[in-house]
Amino acid sequence: ILNVEQSPQSLHVQEGDSTNFTCSFPSSNFYALHWYRWETAKSPEALFVMTLNGDEKKKGRISATLNTKEGYSYLYIKGSQPEDSATYLCAFITGTASKLTFGTGTRLQVTL
């Protein structure tokens, strides 16, 4: 059973704060890591797919890095806005499986 852990479980920041959270996954047999953003009552929205060690991806104020050798990925949000409030999920894929194994998510709340 693959163990994908995300921390913290929840986070409450003020508008304008920058924040980051972590996804930890087994470092052996890595194939790809996905990040999703999931607002309540909406569809999970794909943010990034990361495949190479040292990958850095950016989408607006959100960026992510990947370290496959030590088994972690960071998601950063610069200048958080209330519309960033959502659960951020990472999902890991090994080379021997074609399925996503999700972490439990980090729930972010941004207040004015």
Add this chain to the structure above:
Amino acid sequence: DTEVTQTPKHLVMGMTNKKSLKCEQHMGHRAMYWYKQKAKKPPELMFVYSYEKLSINESVPSRFSPECPNSSLLNLHLHALQPEDSALYLCASSQGSLAQETQYFGPGTRLLVL
């Protein structure tokens, strides 16, 4: 159109009922997925269809029966469910079934089994 639609949004059914969940995409994607999410848990894969053929069944009980009538449509037929099957059922699709391809999710069907 980058949308995956799911119907119904909510469903309440008894343990003797037969019902179906429907998922549709018009992005030309050839892989479609069913996931189950229990409260406060991550989504878990149930089934994968690739080019309209079932390619992965994650040891799901036979009371859940998937069907892919064409490349745009994915159904999940439900029969004799148990209360512990109450969950959010998510559908997703991707261009192909390679692991690095982005999966596009629908909003889910929230199922309550009484």
